[in-house]
Amino acid sequence: MTCKGICIRYKAIRPTTGVGRYFSGQKRCQICEIFIKWGGFCCPCCGYKLRSKPKKLKYKNKLREKMQLQVQSIPILN
Ligand SMILES: [Zn+2]
Ligand SMILES: [Zn+2]
Numbered sequence: 001m002t003c004k005g006i007c008i009r010y011k012a013i014r015p016t017t018g019v020g021r022y023f024s025g026q027k028r029c030q031i032c033e034i035f036i037k038w039g040g041f042c043c044p045c046c047g048y049k050l051r052s053k054p055k056k057l058k059y060k061n062k063l064r065e066k067m068q069l070q071v072q073s074i075p076i077l078n
Contacts, residue, residue, distance in 0.1 A: 003032040007045035010036040027052045 012026040012035040026035045027050040029043040036043070036050075043050055 001031050001046045001048050004045050007032040007034050007036055007043060010038050010044060012037040 007029060026037055028035055029046065029048060029050055031046040031048045032043060036045075038044055038050065041050060042048065
């Protein structure tokens with residue numbers, strides 16, 4: 001699975017601020033390393049399965065919140 005350069009034709013334009021790429025129907029190809037506007041499940045260029053949802057974004061946010069809480073709860077030793 002390699003990039004054949006076809007994906008450039010489907011390259012997605014960066015959406016206006018406040019709207020996520022995945023939300024606006026854009027999909028990410030890991031092989032071509034590009035965001036494309038494409039209705040299919042697989043990349044029209046390399047044929048690799050496209051990612052249409054952000055990976056574990058909720059989990060990451062939760063983890064960050066937890067870490068911030070831990071930092072805040074540590075008493076200052078001075
Ligand atoms: Zn490609
Ligand atoms: Zn691709």
